[in-house]
Amino acid sequence: MSPGPLNLFQRLMRQWDHLHPYNAAQILKLTGQANPIHLQQSWHETLTTLRLNPTNDVAILPPDHSLTEFLSTQLNLPFSHTPSPFPPFLLPQNDHHYAGIVYHHFAADSVSIRMLLREWFLRTHAPDHARHAPFRHAAHGYNSPLGPDRANWSPGGAILSTLRWAARNRHVARVENKKAFADFNCRFSLHDLGPDLVTPLLACARRHRATLNDLFLAVTAQVCDRHVPIRKSPRRPNLALGTIVDLRPYARCDLSDTFGLHLGFTSTTCTPHDLANFPQLLRAIAKQSKFDKQTRVPLFSPIRMLAGLAVGKLYRHKKLVEFYRKRLPLAGGISNINLNRAWPAKFHPHPLLDYIRVSPTGPMMPVVFTPTTLGQNLNLGLTYRPSLIPEDRAQQMATDFIQ
Numbered sequence: 001m002s003p004g005p006l007n008l009f010q011r012l013m014r015q016w017d018h019l020h021p022y023n024a025a026q027i028l029k030l031t032g033q034a035n036p037i038h039l040q041q042s043w044h045e046t047l048t049t050l051r052l053n054p055t056n057d058v059a060i061l062p063p064d065h066s067l068t069e070f071l072s073t074q075l076n077l078p079f080s081h082t083p084s085p086f087p088p089f090l091l092p093q094n095d096h097h098y099a100g101i102v103y104h105h106f107a108a109d110s111v112s113i114r115m116l117l118r119e120w121f122l123r124t125h126a127p128d129h130a131r132h133a134p135f136r137h138a139a140h141g142y143n144s145p146l147g148p149d150r151a152n153w154s155p156g157g158a159i160l161s162t163l164r165w166a167a168r169n170r171h172v173a174r175v176e177n178k179k180a181f182a183d184f185n186c187r188f189s190l191h192d193l194g195p196d197l198v199t200p201l202l203a204c205a206r207r208h209r210a211t212l213n214d215l216f217l218a219v220t221a222q223v224c225d226r227h228v229p230i231r232k233s234p235r236r237p238n239l240a241l242g243t244i245v246d247l248r249p250y251a252r253c254d255l256s257d258t259f260g261l262h263l264g265f266t267s268t269t270c271t272p273h274d275l276a277n278f279p280q281l282l283r284a285i286a287k288q289s290k291f292d293k294q295t296r297v298p299l300f301s302p303i304r305m306l307a308g309l310a311v312g313k314l315y316r317h318k319k320l321v322e323f324y325r326k327r328l329p330l331a332g333g334i335s336n337i338n339l340n341r342a343w344p345a346k347f348h349p350h351p352l353l354d355y356i357r358v359s360p361t362g363p364m365m366p367v368v369f370t371p372t373t374l375g376q377n378l379n380l381g382l383t384y385r386p387s388l389i390p391e392d393r394a395q396q397m398a399t400d401f402i403q
Contacts, residue, residue: 006106007138008305009263013106015312016363019321020184021078025071025358026113027100028121028344031351034090034097036060042123043088050119051134052259056087058099063092071358072187074102075383086116096353099124105360109261110337111246116259118343125351138260145251146262151299158300162307166327168269172240174329175366175388176231182321183387186361191398193378201378208279210286212373213336217241217289218282220369221270223400224331227393228366232272239270242333242365245298264301266292267330324363333365338373348375359383367394369401 006014016022040058047055061070070091079085085107091098099120103113115135122130138145148155175181205215224230225239232239247262248255255262268288274281292298311323337357339345344355352374358381359368366388370381380401384394 007261008302008309010106010261012305012308012312015309017078017106019317019363021076022105022360022362023075023077023079023102024105024110024113024360025074025100025102025356026110026117027067027071027098027356027358028117028352029354029356030097030099031353032096033094034092034099036090036092039090039099039124042127043120046116046119046123046130049130049132049134050116050259052086052116054083056082056084059087059089061089061091063094065091067091067098068188068190071102075188075358075360076185079104086113088120098356100356102358106261108259109246109263110335110357111248112259112261114342114344115257121347121352125347135257135259138255138258138262145253145255146247146299150252151250151296153296153299155303157295158303161295161297161300162303165267165304168238169240169327169329171236172238172269172329173230173232173236173331175325175331176229177388178322178325180229180387181325181366182318184361184363184385185387186383186385187391187394188358189382189384189394189398190356191380191382191402193380193402195376197378198373198376205282208282208286210282211289212338213243213334214282214286214289216336216369216371217243217268217285217334218278219401220332220334221268221281221285222275222278223369223397224367225270225275226400227389227397228331229388230329230331236329237272239275239331240329241268241270242266242330243268244333244335244359245301247298247301250296250299264298265304266298321363328364330365333359333361333368335359335368335370337371340373340375344374348377354379357381361385367397 013022043058085104086101088101119131202212205212243266245264245266247264268285274284339355344352355372355374357370357372359370361368361383367384372379382398
């Protein structure tokens with residue numbers, strides 16, 4: 001993991017680890033049969049060059065092992081079992097194989113893991129293009145590249161925005177079952193949406209002056225409204241979703257080769273009136289997203305993280321869980337990435353068939369949708385908590401999302 005003191009989000013994630021492991025994963029689906037010896041060698045070369053020790057050997061799974069079962073197990077496994085925060089694995093199949101990393105999320109964000117997978121992939125398939133210098137490390141918290149002076153935001157404005165956000169949450173429906181909410185075990189399922197959706201989805205979003213992420217948020221909102229056990233009332237009629245945001249684009253300096261964690265978050269609120277009409281819902285979400293970007297709301301995340309850290313130190317386990325259920329009432333979340341401008345696009349569809357991402361739910365969300373676009377391919381990862389969303393309902397949610 002990165003040296004130096006942990007930033008606010010890393011400290012908050014470590015706090016969440018006391019409630020349940022906060023793990024994630026990213027996986028390459030590659031053509032042909034794997035060479036385990038070559039993969040082991042290239043992995044060790046990668047970490048040695050990048051100075052990301054300690055390392056693990058690549059865990060080689062039996063060919064009949066289920067990828068989703070393996071990932072579901074890893075999401076619930078504390079990282080005390082390994083010295084490395086990002087142990088790799090290989091799952092061979094008949095005509096393709098999966099090579100991936102399950103990672104302790106506090107050590108690195110999704111962008112950093114994509115950088116690490118890129119170097120492992122290049123040393124295996126295109127060694128002449130591999131990096132020969134270590135990554136830079138994010139060693140000075142948020143303030144160095146993303147503080148108010150560096151990223152043009154006001155602490156006073158951030159506090160006011162946070163107060164308004166907390167006020168909005170008072171009108172958001174909560175998860176109904178207190179006892180089930182306290183069970184954070186989760187499962188993962190993977191769904192292929194096929195090769196013919198990306199272009200028409202983009203066209204649909206643009207017709208409504210929205211982004212593809214806005215479109216996915218609108219779909220997620222309707223699916224969660226239909227299936228997540230939230231209790232609406234006249235006082236709490238609305239539904240809220242959470243979104244993790246990469247903060248690198250807000251920095252004035254170049255963070256493209258900086259390994260660490262630069263994440264913030266936003267939330268989107270949907271009224272019953274909007275949820276009943278999809279085009280109206282999409283426009284309402286697009287308006288919120290545009291406002292958040294223009295006013296730099298993701299950069300205000302440290303203010304909210306400070307509050308979360310304070311509550312975590314004040315409350316014990318049971319009261320902390322109830323705090324998340326009551327004060328941060330999210331029906332679900334989304335982590336959407338388009339890889340067509342990133343390194344995987346250069347190697348798709350051969351030898352890189354697909355790129356799979358696995359998001360954690362954390363202590364707030366019953367379910368997280370993780371759409372990933374590569375070329376014309378679109379897949380959907382679904383992480384859900386069976387205590388709140390049984391497997392048959394989770395599969396119905398994935399079906400509804402696709403339809």
